[in-house]
Amino acid sequence: FMEVFIASVLGGVLGILFLIPFRKYFVKDMHGKYPFPEATASTQVLVSGEKGGNQALPLLVAGVVGGIYDFIIATVGWWNESVTSRCLQVLADKTKLVFKINTGAAVLGMGYIVGLKYALIICCGSVAVWWVIVPAISWLFPDLVVSAGSSSVTASQASAEQIFQYAKSIGIGGIAMAGIIGIFKSRKIIMGAVGLAAQEMKGKGKSDTAVPRTQKDLPMKIIAIGSLLTLIAILLFFYFGVMEGNLLFTLTGVILVAVIAFLFTTVAANAIAIVGSNPVSGMTLMTLILASVIMVGVGLKGPAGMVAALIMGGVVCTALSTAGSFITDLKIGYWLGSTPKKQETFKFLGTLVSAATVAGVIMILNDTYGFTSGQLAAPQANAMAAVIEPLMSGAGAPWLLYGIGAAIAILLTLFNVSALAFALGMFIPLELNLPLLVGGLINWYVTTRSNKEQTNKERGEKGTLIASGFIAGGALMGVVSAALRFGGISFDYSAWWANPASEWLSLLMYVLLIIYMIKASMRIKK
Numbered sequence: 001f002m003e004v005f006i007a008s009v010l011g012g013v014l015g016i017l018f019l020i021p022f023r024k025y026f027v028k029d030m031h032g033k034y035p036f037p038e039a040t041a042s043t044q045v046l047v048s049g050e051k052g053g054n055q056a057l058p059l060l061v062a063g064v065v066g067g068i069y070d071f072i073i074a075t076v077g078w079w080n081e082s083v084t085s086r087c088l089q090v091l092a093d094k095t096k097l098v099f100k101i102n103t104g105a106a107v108l109g110m111g112y113i114v115g116l117k118y119a120l121i122i123c124c125g126s127v128a129v130w131w132v133i134v135p136a137i138s139w140l141f142p143d144l145v146v147s148a149g150s151s152s153v154t155a156s157q158a159s160a161e162q163i164f165q166y167a168k169s170i171g172i173g174g175i176a177m178a179g180i181i182g183i184f185k186s187r188k189i190i191m192g193a194v195g196l197a198a199q200e201m202k203g204k205g206k207s208d209t210a211v212p213r214t215q216k217d218l219p220m221k222i223i224a225i226g227s228l229l230t231l232i233a234i235l236l237f238f239y240f241g242v243m244e245g246n247l248l249f250t251l252t253g254v255i256l257v258a259v260i261a262f263l264f265t266t267v268a269a270n271a272i273a274i275v276g277s278n279p280v281s282g283m284t285l286m287t288l289i290l291a292s293v294i295m296v297g298v299g300l301k302g303p304a305g306m307v308a309a310l311i312m313g314g315v316v317c318t319a320l321s322t323a324g325s326f327i328t329d330l331k332i333g334y335w336l337g338s339t340p341k342k343q344e345t346f347k348f349l350g351t352l353v354s355a356a357t358v359a360g361v362i363m364i365l366n367d368t369y370g371f372t373s374g375q376l377a378a379p380q381a382n383a384m385a386a387v388i389e390p391l392m393s394g395a396g397a398p399w400l401l402y403g404i405g406a407a408i409a410i411l412l413t414l415f416n417v418s419a420l421a422f423a424l425g426m427f428i429p430l431e432l433n434l435p436l437l438v439g440g441l442i443n444w445y446v447t448t449r450s451n452k453e454q455t456n457k458e459r460g461e462k463g464t465l466i467a468s469g470f471i472a473g474g475a476l477m478g479v480v481s482a483a484l485r486f487g488g489i490s491f492d493y494s495a496w497w498a499n500p501a502s503e504w505l506s507l508l509m510y511v512l513l514i515i516y517m518i519k520a521s522m523r524i525k526k
Helices: 002-029 037-051 053-076 089-095 105-114 116-140 160-167 169-185 187-201 220-241 247-275 280-297 302-336 340-368 379-392 399-414 419-427 430-446 453-486 500-522
Strands: 082-084 100-102 145-148 151-154
Touching: 002 220, 002 247, 002 302, 002 340, 037 053, 037 105, 037 302, 037 453, 053 105, 053 453, 053 500, 082 500, 100 430, 105 116, 105 247, 105 430, 105 453, 105 500, 116 160, 116 169, 116 247, 116 419, 116 430, 145 160, 160 169, 169 187, 169 247, 169 280, 169 399, 169 419, 220 247, 220 302, 247 280, 247 302, 247 419, 280 302, 280 379, 302 340, 302 379, 399 419, 430 453, 430 500, 453 500
Parallel strands: none
Antiparallel strands: 082 100, 145 151
């Protein structure tokens, strides 16, 4: 419990401290350039609830529609959650070409808010990996061995999904390089933040009264001292609790955590700002790979090395998760007129409570199901374990795939295309990316049907309200569905979902949902 709790607290605090200097850039300076789908939805809920009446009604109706729709899928299973080309099984197995789209209301709403531009870039990344790279690996390298759960198969015998688990390392490389590029582009902001901290430490900073209330952050002096104290706490935690009292291992681990967390903090914030999805697992996987390779290089191997790499990955993972969610909070606050300084102060308390809660939940899950029982699938955790074990035994990492992803990111940046959005598309599963494009197309359609710019604007805002309702309703009913399962109330619909008819019904319901969204968005009061 204490290892999980301390790693989570220290990582969460580090994520908050590393993000605050970038708040002004992401929230204020880039206002209007990033869609911030989750922040938009949350703000719409708050504003509509405050206004009430006609403003709240469309949101409430959309929330009920989206909530019931997603509840039926997740709990009762009347129709399938995805439409795939698996009904053409022979074609899918031979060509390794698989089409998948999630038909949930919440993801569709997310796509509407993301908009057509970023949705298209994300889907191009998905198409590149699923419909070009995956089939190409099968055809050009049929004898390549890929992981298939606890065993391994050749690419010619593997499914498209199994090959994707291998190929998505290209996306991880792209995400990492996008982070490096982002740091390079933000170098002036970073230097400005460092300079401001130095001035405040000397007592020469701008007077607090000269800054508008809605732009007041915690003083840079507190950020600098807090970051230093947090890194010292991590050092002590590593030295006494993880690294067996070895100073070389400890210093190496702390430097790695500090550099990677700082590098990927902007990536997490950028990803949330663009698509509302934080590629934490991909960045954590990259952290584990780097940690394992470097720790083996300094002499830490075997089970002790695996635990050390996992704890380091846990600190970084929590830092990135916290930073990603916090930028959403800060954007909501920017729209509503809150004081960032107060949000930042109370976020530390929230991190403390969350760390204790999640550590307890993990203990309960282990006692109830057992992580080795097979009842908890934990695909990302299994992937991370599969990466750490061979690396700690001296095996290599797929550096070639990471390099290809990095090269793609550099090339896209040269052509002024969002490398992060494209890399996210290569890493996040296809079924979650295609709905973004559908939602983006609905946004484009709704906002271009009239010759009057004001009409298009009002329709777009009405659509955002409905999309926000879909997201809120889907999220709320998702919690209800999980609570029912936890209480032992569940329905076995696996046999029905194995029937292609469940997918045809899902497609029909999805089309009806799209029609409702378009009609409701375009219905505005004159």
